[in-house]
Amino acid sequence: MYPDEKEKTLDPGSQQEWDRLRALGHRMMDQIFDHLQGRRDQPVWQRMPDPVRRTMEHDPLPREGEGAAAAYESFVNGILPYGIGNTHPRFWGWVMGNGTPEGVLGELLAAGMNPNVGGFDDSATLVEEQVLRWMAEMMGFPPEASGLLMSGGTMANLIGLAVGRHAKAGFDVRAQGLQGGPVLRVYASRETHSWLKKAMELMGMGRVALCTVGVDRHYRIRIDELQQAIAADRAAGMRPVCVVATAGTVNTGATDDLAAIADLCEKEDLWFHVDGAFGALAYWSEELRGQLKGMERADSLAFDLHKWGYMPYDIGCVLVRDAETHKAAFASGASYLVAMERGPAAGGLQFADRGIELSRSFRALKAWMSMKSQGVNAITAAIEQNVEQARYLVSLVEKSPSLEIAAEAPLNIVCFRYAGASDEQNKEILMQLQESGVAVPSSTVLDGRFAIRVAISNHRSRREDFELLVKTVEQIGRDVVAATGSPAQT
Ligand SMILES: Cc1ncc(COP(=O)(O)O)c(C=O)c1O
Known part of the structure; x- marks a missing residue:
């Protein structure tokens, strides 16, 4: 044996x-x-006491194992309380x-099953698709919307913005980079979370391509200022591509006028992205939904389940209204990853084609466990x-x-x-x-x-x-x- x-x-x-x-x-x-x-x-x-901290800082690389029981003792005494x-x-x-405790169990089972969740004919793939479908329903998105579970709001927002840029640039950003056309501009209020600056830097647009718009006394983006900025940029030969609105700002929980921004984006042919890292979850409540009116019109929406969904870290989600547009921003072919007609490689790499990562964790399972066991109500x-x-x-x-x-x-x-x-x-x-x-x-x-x-x-x-x-x-x-x-x- x-x-x-x-x-x-x-x-x-x-x-x-x-x-x-x-x-x-x-x-x-x-x-x-x-x-x-x-x-x-x-x-x-409670602050980790200095002797424990010193052990953490100076413990040598364990070339030989001490066994799981001893490692666990170190966890209980030196990590868990701090x-x-x-x-x-x-x-x-x-x-x-x-x-939640159910979320803990979901993580345990996911690690035990240990799939890589890039896609293919895998039950984990179907679980993630199911969770995404449930999320679309809860957020007022159409059932055919696309999506991806990510490590968190920062990453989910980055994906939404990247899809939007690709869709609205007017040239092939994937092939040509930013040299392919005029300067592309993104708009958001000064209350927007710092993920956006990082994303602009990472996407090679730089913070100069971000137009930061002022807020009113409720900390909501000023629509008049936004309109003026878009017009001024067009007049200057730049190309506006995306408005990033926030549902629940990190500072005060304010929500931009999403319906007005949806109208504006429609009129100006701009991508409408909503960062609803925590605030979007309020949409689940009939009583609170009114504050987020218009969110369901977003082209892309990012939110976290590890924040106001009370699920264990890490799990964020991006939804993209149009599945083809989502895929167009990321899909790539490689001979060693090609789909087969039958067998485990049937169906292709659905998730790898919707974002940057190829191998991914089975974070869908803790969401599935949490929702199935507790219910979204x-x-x-x-x-x-x-x-x-x-x-x-x-x-x-x-x-x-x-x-x-x-x-x-x-x-x-x-x-x-x-x-x-x-x-x-x-x-x-x-x-x-x-x-x-x-x-x-x-x-x-x-x-x-x-x-x-x-x-x-x-x-x-x-x-x-x-x-x-x-x-x-x-x-x-x-x-x-x-x-x-x-x-x-x-
Ligand atoms: C409004 C908002 N957007 C984005 C983020 C980033 O999310 P994450 O920490 O999951 O990357 C946060 C985090 O608090 C947030 O409050």
Whole structure:
């Protein structure tokens, strides 16, 4: 049953070793579920102690293995307790989701099956197609829309933008590069996430090809300014290709007027891309959908399931309305990858033809597991609950004598500050709060002023968590101001 000793494998070498590894696997399963179940009673975040950090930094390359049990002990003691904290009910930093136990199981099964998901006649391919079809339905896209699951919003947005550029350049960018025609211009508001600058750089267009448009007092792109910019660029001999709109800006959760942008793109023959990294998920809710009206008219839409879909990292998604246009931007032939009429190579490399990657992980399975086991209604209810909680937090801040709201909170992001404190003091308050292990919001700068920023994409949060947040910020704020003086004195 087991191979000749001379023929090595990385699998366990005997029945006994398989049994030992299986038992360890069961212990891991139990402990990771205990960890998740007991998360509320642990600090949100704690700094890795220096001795542990030193071990991490100086551990030599393991040329000989120490065995899975010993490696697991190192994980339990040195890694698990010192994560960023996003599985905790009071983690509201940046925009991070907190995953689900079902998602953990999906990851486990995906790794066990271990397909490469470039395409071909593979059940994993069909699962991804199914998930994409479900996503199209949830986002108001036609069933024949194309799509791709990606590592995250940054990558999904990059794909959408690349498809748009290829479709609207008016020359063959794939063959000729940017030398094939006039300067191509992309438009987005100044509240757009930094992925766009990186994408412009990576696509060889440079940030000079990005026209950054101002926002109104609701942090939404100014349509009049956008129109003027497009006209001015055309007059100057440049070629406008794409408007990037945002559904749920990273700073405040604002959503551009998507219907107006859809109209404009139609009129101007521009590609309409929507970055809905987290905000697009609000479309799942009948109650919230109105804020995103027009999103379903996008040529391409990027969003994450690892943020407000509460699925484990990493999983983002891009949908492209027209499947042929999507494929035209990426499909390439190679003799060693060619499709056969029958057998596992039948059907071609569907996914490799829709993006940059050839080998890809089976991230579709955790989405499939999450949606099949929990149902999208439960996920949608959690999204609605988060928006309710954001409203509740706004009401708590408004009632507090020492706190003030820093921006409108249309969705799930609440920005506020300690009213009697300087930017530096607010920063100190935030760091002390994070280090206390009570809660982890993050920060931003709004109109030049520092703000504590609470992004609620957390299905474990309860109202009482926001009460504790407000109470703790008030307390720390009092102490910080008492210790460092009122702003006038600092
Ligand atoms: C609006 C927006 N777009 C894009 C991104 C990037 O997504 P990811 O972190 O999944 O790459 C984020 C991340 O927070 C975001 O909030």
